[in-house]
Every structure is written in C-alpha cells, then in structure tokens.
Amino acid sequence: MKGRLARLPDVERGAAPTEFFYGAIEMMRRGFDVRHFEIDLDRPATLGDRAIGRLWPRGARPVKMDPSVVTQVHSLAAQLNAADCLVATGGNIAFALAALARLDVIRRPIIGIQCGVLNFKHGYLRREISAALLSRMHTLLFGEAELLPMRDFFHLPESRISVNLFGVDTQFWRPEPAVKRDIVFSIGNDGRRDFATLVKAAAQIDAPVHIITKLPLPDALPPNVVHHRGSWHGTELADERVRELYQRARAVVVPLQASNQPSGQSVTLQAMACGAPVVLTETEGLWSREQMVQDRNVLFVQPGDSAELAARVQGLIVDGRMIKRLGRAGRETVEQSGNIECFADRVAEQCERATGRRGNSRTTPPFC
Incomplete structure (x- = not known):
C-alpha cells in the first residue's frame, strides 16, 4: 500500500x-x-x-x-x-x-x-x-x-x-450548511474520465468550474475553468481541502467515457455524502442501478454529450430547491448503502x- x-x-x-x-x-x-x-x-x-x-x-x-x-x-x-x-x-x-x-x-x-x-x-x-x-x-x-x-x-x-x-467515510465526508454553494466541481485521474466533454460544456455554464486532475486538459480552457493539478490519492491537496470543494459545489460532475468498468464511484459517493448533487455519465459499468436512480439521487447524462451535460448543470445552478432535494437524497443513500x-x-x-x-x-x- x-x-x-x-x-x-x-x-x-x-x-x-x-x-x-x-x-x-x-x-x-x-x-x-x-x-x-x-x-x-x-x-x-x-x-x-x-x-x-x-x-x-x-x-x-x-x-x-x-x-x-x-x-x-x-x-x-x-x-x-x-x-x-x-x-x-x-x-x-x-x-x-x-x-x-x-x-x-x-x-x-x-x-x-x-x-x-x-x-x-x-x-x-x-x-x-x-x-x-x-x-x-x-x-x-x-x-x-x-x-x-x-x-x-x-x-x-x-x-x-x-x-x-x-x-465512503460518512463521518469525514459530510455537508456543511454554513458554506455557500457557488462552484461546479469535478475530480478524478482514472483513464476513463472525459474532461474534454466537461470543458466543452463549461462554456455554457454560469459558474466557476473547478477540475482536479493530473490528466491532460484541452489547451484552450474557457475563462471559468480552474484547473488544479493533483488527485485525491496524492498529497498535492489535503483531504480537507477536497471536502471543502465538495461542500461548495452546486453540482459535482463525474464525466466518463463509455465503459463496462465501474468508474467515478468513490467521487460520486463522497460528493453525495457532502450533500452535493451529482451529474454522472451513465455507462454500462454503473455499479448499481438499484442504488443510483435518475432524478432521485443523481442526474444522468449520456457519454460525450456536452450539450446535455451543460443543461443538467445549468439547471442545478438556477434551482436551489433541486440542489437541496438531490443533496438530501444523496446523503441518505450513502448513509444506507454507500458507506x-x-x-x-x-x-x-x-x-x-x-x-x-x-x-x-x-x-x-x-x-x-
């Protein structure tokens, strides 16, 4: 280890x-x-x-x-x-x-x-x-x-x-009601992440989009994209700093390429534990269709569809009630079956x- x-x-x-x-x-x-x-x-x-x-x-x-x-x-x-x-x-x-x-x-x-x-x-x-x-x-x-x-x-x-x-650890990953939700957040380093689609969608998103990854991003980034080079597994960013970004997120985006391998599982559960709504690419490798249910505790998008991704995220940015509803449901899901x-x-x-x-x-x- x-x-x-x-x-x-x-x-x-x-x-x-x-x-x-x-x-x-x-x-x-x-x-x-x-x-x-x-x-x-x-x-x-x-x-x-x-x-x-x-x-x-x-x-x-x-x-x-x-x-x-x-x-x-x-x-x-x-x-x-x-x-x-x-x-x-x-x-x-x-x-x-x-x-x-x-x-x-x-x-x-x-x-x-x-x-x-x-x-x-x-x-x-x-x-x-x-x-x-x-x-x-x-x-x-x-x-x-x-x-x-x-x-x-x-x-x-x-x-x-x-x-x-x-x-995931629900005592560490937890909501912080006093923190204002004012960003879109995405993190990950596995080879099945699709940050190119997220970057393309970011141009249609009215909020700062923070991305933590060591993977290469497109050369030309929209002005609202903030790239942090690092990973949750690494030591570049403290775990508490990553938690703060989850707690600030109006949406956590988990963009994936099509695959039958479970991907984005830990990030999705960490975000849900922090009460953040998750926009997740729906792939054949989704780890559990019983646990993850469209519009109950997650918003799905199709692989590579930047327009759909932008629309999902923008919908959350302007709808505070949806943020609270999905956030509460996500936290309950993790407490019941994702801890x-x-x-x-x-x-x-x-x-x-x-x-x-x-x-x-x-x-x-x-x-x-």
Whole structure:
C-alpha cells in the first residue's frame, strides 16, 4: 500500500477519510488484528524481476501484473503465512499472491479486489492463466456490471466471485450548511474520465468550474475553468481541502467515457455524502442501478454529450430547491448503502467465510 500508511495519523485525528484503507480501519475498530504491508510499484527492477519477466512474458501474465510485485510479495511470504486471511486491494497483488499460492509459497486464503480486468485484451494464454489464478482466490468486484461477464469469461463458479459495493467515510465526508454553494466541481485521474466533454460544456455554464486532475486538459480552457493539478490519492491537496470543494459545489460532475468498468464511484459517493448533487455519465459499468436512480439521487447524462451535460448543470445552478432535494437524497443513500462500514462488513464476512471461523481473526492484512 505504497504511500497509504503515511496517512494513518491523519485518519486517526479525523483529517482524512478511512475508505483509503478499504475497510481495514473499520475492521481494526471491531477487534480484528489487521497488519498492513506496502508494495512499491515504482521500485527499480531487480535481477529477480528481470528473470521472472523473461520466464513469464507480458502477454501471458494477468493484466497490470508486474514481476516486481511477485518478488516483493514473495519476500513477505513468511509474514503473510502468519495471517488467517490475505486481502489484496489491488488486482496485480491478488494475482501475485495467487501465483505464489500455486507454488505453495503462500498458504492462506486470498481475497482479491479486482476492477476493470476485462477492459484489457486477453489472448489464449493470458485468459487461461488468469482463470487458473482467479480460481485460487475469492474475487470482490465494486460493481454489478462486471459480475456476469467475469464469471462467464473466466468460467468462475459463483462461490469464487461476488460484488461488494464501495463505500465512503460518512463521518469525514459530510455537508456543511454554513458554506455557500457557488462552484461546479469535478475530480478524478482514472483513464476513463472525459474532461474534454466537461470543458466543452463549461462554456455554457454560469459558474466557476473547478477540475482536479493530473490528466491532460484541452489547451484552450474557457475563462471559468480552474484547473488544479493533483488527485485525491496524492498529497498535492489535503483531504480537507477536497471536502471543502465538495461542500461548495452546486453540482459535482463525474464525466466518463463509455465503459463496462465501474468508474467515478468513490467521487460520486463522497460528493453525495457532502450533500452535493451529482451529474454522472451513465455507462454500462454503473455499479448499481438499484442504488443510483435518475432524478432521485443523481442526474444522468449520456457519454460525450456536452450539450446535455451543460443543461443538467445549468439547471442545478438556477434551482436551489433541486440542489437541496438531490443533496438530501444523496446523503441518505450513502448513509444506507454507500458507506465504508457496509463495505467493511462484507469484507469481514468474506474473511470469516474463507477461514471457516466466526469472530476475530488473528490477522487480516489488506494490500494496495
């Protein structure tokens, strides 16, 4: 979990949200003995990494899997085998654990959080090897749209894969009635964001549009667009500063490209927890159509439609009652089904099922 452990002091004093640890903090508070291990994805390649790379060509490896992850996980094997259950919050680490389990190096049940696996090309070898490794873990997905395609593509039994809708820290992400809502806000860095459509729409929006991203934006920005270079995952902006922007938003825009992968989930839930109305691109990858309902707690737009996006946002800017209605409904949705406590409950349940025991486990280390 490179860089995440440094945020623990902020979490403990309430200056950062707990969802950054995928339910581990909540499990610790319930009495689970949780150990965190960091994997450095930026570490320079070693001789061992290069050897694995030659023996295991990229086209035959699961998506996003790097030899350095395998060697780093291997170096932790003794500590990991002291646990009851291993939770990998990155698909690459989950595959590395499963590969080492096939070699009897890792001997504990594995729970792997996967997202967007099918967005990558799979030749015969990659598909067969990925399927073999997925059979050595229980896979958790963030959204319902990926469940059946993943099961069918990799021939996984129902017992090996399930959905755990993501949740956010509702104590940290909260409304602030005293703050005036005077901006439009958007944040995100995953490759499925469509900021070009938002920038095009901004010319028809009568409010400052603040965008936080490291992704490139069009060269020519309308005068009302304010570009902050950074990310929620990074340290460029404090979590409290991001929360302030949510609390100031008359609309939070989550512009997405068409995809079957759940995208924009954490931003949407954070915004809703802060009582901000959300304008979200409707894609096949929407994580839950039961949770997210048009005009009840969200406003949908179609991919790439800047005119519709501008109209939705402008409608919110001029309608204070709609802002309050959607804001209240959004907050209720997160409190009921989109909070990190619910997510942690389901992770804990899966750990107990994997180990065949109820109550507190010896240790359940999450990764990222």
